[in-house]
Amino acid sequence: MSSEISPDHLLSRAEQLVELALKAGADQADAVVVRSRSRGVSVRLGKVESTESSESDDFSLRVFVGRKVASVSANPGFDLKALAERAVAMAKVSPEDPFTGLADERLLARSFPDLDLFDATDVSSDQLRDAALAAEDAARAVKGVTNSLGASASAGMGGLVLVTSHGFSGSYSGSRFSRSAGAIAGEGTGMERDHDYDSRLYYGDLDSAEEIGRRAGERAVRRLAPRKIETGRNVTVVFDPRVARGFVGHIAGAINGAAVARKTSFLRDRMGEQVLKAGLNITDDPLVVRGSASRPFDGEGITGQKLTMIEDGVLKHWFLSSSAARELGLETNGRGARGGTSVSPTSTNLALEPGDISPEELIASVGDGFYVTDMIGHGVDMITGDYSRGASGFRIEKGELTYPVSEVTIASNLKDMFMRVTPASDIDRKFGVAAPTLAVEGMTLAGK
Template sequence: MIDTSALEREAARLVELAKSAGADAADAVVARGRSKSVSVRLGKVEGTNAAESDDFSLRVFVGKKVASVSAGPGADLAELAERAVAMARVSPEDAYAGLADPESLAHEILDLDRFDPTEISASELTEAALAAEAAALAVDGVSNSSGAGASAGMGGMVLVTSHGFSGSFMATRFGRSVSVIAGEGTKMERDYDFDSRLFAAELDSPETIGKRAGERTVRRVGPRQAETGRNITVVFDPRVARGFVGHVASAINGASVARKTSFLRDKMGQQVMKAGTVITDDPLIHRGPASQPFDGEGVRGQRMTMIDDGVLANWFLSSSTARELGLKTNGRGVRSGSIVNPGSTNLALEPGGMSPEDMIRQIGTGFYVTELIGHGVDMLTGEYSRGASGFWIENGEIAYPVAEVTIASNLKDMFMRLTPANDIDRKFGTAAPTIAIEGMTLAGR
């Protein structure tokens, strides 16, 4: 484990300097990052990168006025503190600003086992990237490479507050990816595969990743443009289903509710998804990809059911957002430098009881989406329209590739017509199985 005691002492000193400069309260964060990566293409190394950072952020409160400053290592901490306090004194009041309530703070820093001390050299990263690309190029039908990469890094934070909290956590992350091309001329298609893990030994092998990327790409060759139609059942591959669950998270984010920019802002306690649908968020999962012993304000979150049997049960809340809504924080404050906004941790659309294969057989005719294009989602109204590609489902089986179509509906209706399969993969911070959504419009030829 990385020793963060020196960083904690520096953060504590920064908080004390802020108090001495006239702040009523303050907190300091040090965001630590270490990373190295290698990219290759067609058997040659294209880039090798390494980065290290320890970025300091100070947030100070003078009454209900707040200001923030950030700096890198070696900054004059006394000057930083004085500047922050001076900025706060001339800032407008924020009725909801302040540190987290003391009774909500984490009193014990849990070890969630998210740090792998394995050292991966640049040469090992290069070997992995080259092996993944070679495996992808070996798939019959693959004609070119868009490149492959491998990475290793760590990141985390130290947080110290003026009301007695001091803690830190660090996590490692290892990754491998490859993207290749199949077909020729104007009929080329591209796809990819990747893996990302906290522990290096748990990564899929480069050969497995490469083979999957190649096979996925070849399957997309020769796409058709499906007929325009209404009441189409659209099946989302887990890769795109995770993004869809991200729309749910955005709609139940307390900050969006407070700003009145979410179409679910008045739906607490009401049915917003199909009966039986469950979405959970748990920051304390052992070796969880997005686990944290405390949030960006020092609050320990607990496992929550966000959507319970289709009923909206909770918002994601930080302290200031909770105060604005007349609620209490649930430990979902996400720190971005000196800014704290609510967000999810290990978010999961819990699986249903049907396999993806049985789901597709039951659908009979529909559209299986593997890639979405564009950002046509309006979180204020719920209107949804995005470019898509994937495969047509005919007679309960994947029939042929499809491209250049648009799928559209409204998230309010999509949520109520969503059915999850049972193939959830929890190695990502947002986890989702294959999902089917009935009643969508498809614009094609």
């Protein structure tokens, strides 16, 4: 997209909205504007299937009357005064929330770091189309590929404007570019599919369309002629980095302050205790330059700092917004994210830090096991930690990947998995959740 978001007009409208809310009877208020611009092209079998372009400016006003809160949303062109009055009227008849309110004023950011989140490269629809076609051509050129799932390319930008009644006013914007391709290999009931993709803040950092397509095709071909393997207990399962990110996501969910406050996390009583294998660290850093999930301030106006959430296996922090922190008797650590009209704690640039051995050495150390490349279903109970998911991948025999495997289920409990995980050294930090190849001992595998 050609130009960075100019926040001046949006800041002015947000400031007016907050002022009008106070005049209408609110004790506190904040206004948020989320602006997005995107353009994308999808192709299949050498032809354009869709070209999409979208623009939106979404305003949200949150007002507080005592411990009562209400939120309203609107599109551009709305009547500021009417919206503010409606929000206050709604708040007055809402039930009290003892934990609601703006962030503590002393914690507000007064200056913002430059995180280099915006690339002004203007990518035309023709360029997006050409990239998508190139990715699909590369996938279809792989020997064994028989059909295409299509390919796509997109470019976009987004911005956040936040104004609060207790003195915060700020904005930031970021860009996003992506490419993806999917391929089908084989014929009839023996068909297998796979995909590949890349997503970056800077256009020049993207993997080439040809490389993405080739990887998609090769992944699909590798999955041909899968077998089932024998049911077993105490199986070592190795997670490819693509699925290991989901594993780290389960850790993030378990240490989310909102889940802890609701008592829906199996780690809710484990602060200060060992929850991961000794020597392992989970970090979260919102201030990574060009980081996929970086932000100079959170959805409440607080600049979060890098935290080691789990250090040497010991749980040190929850992800906290102001309301979740108050409910737990703590102080926010700048992890509040705006989701529509609400604020919830989330991770930023989250990573399970890598180990010292290569993925090849890790697989060799396993001997016999199962290497997972794809997961199916959502069989994870975050209250108990019970874990059971469909999986496909490759058999590990004598320390090497051998034949493809499908239609198996792997099961354990996340509490046990966390204590039995060994990371390799191959971390890729380009996504908001980063993980290396991971080996987890002692899992149950249900096969034939």
